Amino acid sequence: MTDTATQTQAQDAAAGGCATPQATPAAEPRAAPRRVAPYELLGGETALRTLVDRFYDIMDSAPEAATIRAMHGRDLSGIRQKLFEWLSGWLGGPPLFAQRTGSVCITAAHKPYAIDAAARDEWMFCMHKALDDLPDLDPRFREALEKALLGVADFMRNR
Numbered sequence: 001m002t003d004t005a006t007q008t009q010a011q012d013a014a015a016g017g018c019a020t021p022q023a024t025p026a027a028e029p030r031a032a033p034r035r036v037a038p039y040e041l042l043g044g045e046t047a048l049r050t051l052v053d054r055f056y057d058i059m060d061s062a063p064e065a066a067t068i069r070a071m072h073g074r075d076l077s078g079i080r081q082k083l084f085e086w087l088s089g090w091l092g093g094p095p096l097f098a099q100r101t102g103s104v105c106i107t108a109a110h111k112p113y114a115i116d117a118a119a120r121d122e123w124m125f126c127m128h129k130a131l132d133d134l135p136d137l138d139p140r141f142r143e144a145l146e147k148a149l150l151g152v153a154d155f156m157r158n159r
């Protein structure tokens with residue numbers, strides 16, 4: 001995690017307004033000579049962009065995600081960029097969301113929407129399918145990543 005992101009999280013925690021889980025997947029080999037960020041294990045900026053684009057393409061087209069698709073505006077370009085920026089920092093890459101907004105808190109942005117377990121599972125359905133399009137991922141890393149994302153998605157649940 002970068003100093004900027006760590007600082008921003010400390011500021012959020014101090015403000016008492018955001019407790020978004022920041023635990024990222026720990027999937028580095030035990031004998032790694034240096035800490036490899038999940039961002040790099042995923043494949044960096046290109047892979048993250050592919051993942052987020054696929055995620056919203058699936059949300060936009062899969063009947064299984066119709067409920068959460070209806071929560072979003074017609075144009076998904078803004079949210080594509082926001083999720084890309086947020087995940088970039090969360091995965092230990094450039095903290096783009098924090099740099100732009102001054103915070104990593106996303107819970108408040110979800111409060112207007114009725115997010116129950118079914119909505120959470122629709123979100124994870126899209127992510128699962130999108131990850132299928134990154135076939136070179138180490139299976140252990142993918143498993144850890146999905147588990148960590150489920151933690152964040154479950155945290156967005158407000159009913």
Ligand code: HEM
Pocket residue numbers: 068071072073079082083086105106109110113115119120121123149152153154156157
């Ligand atoms: C659990 C089910 C979830 C639902 C139904 C959901 C839905 C939404 C909706 C409707 C918005 C507003 C979109 C707009 O402004 O057009 C939003 C914003 C956002 N969501 Fe989610 N979301 C979920 C989970 C997540 C998770 C797990 C993450 C991160 C891993 C995430 C990241 C974001 C970000 C970064 C924003 C933009 C926040 C901002 O504008 O400050 N969401 N989400």
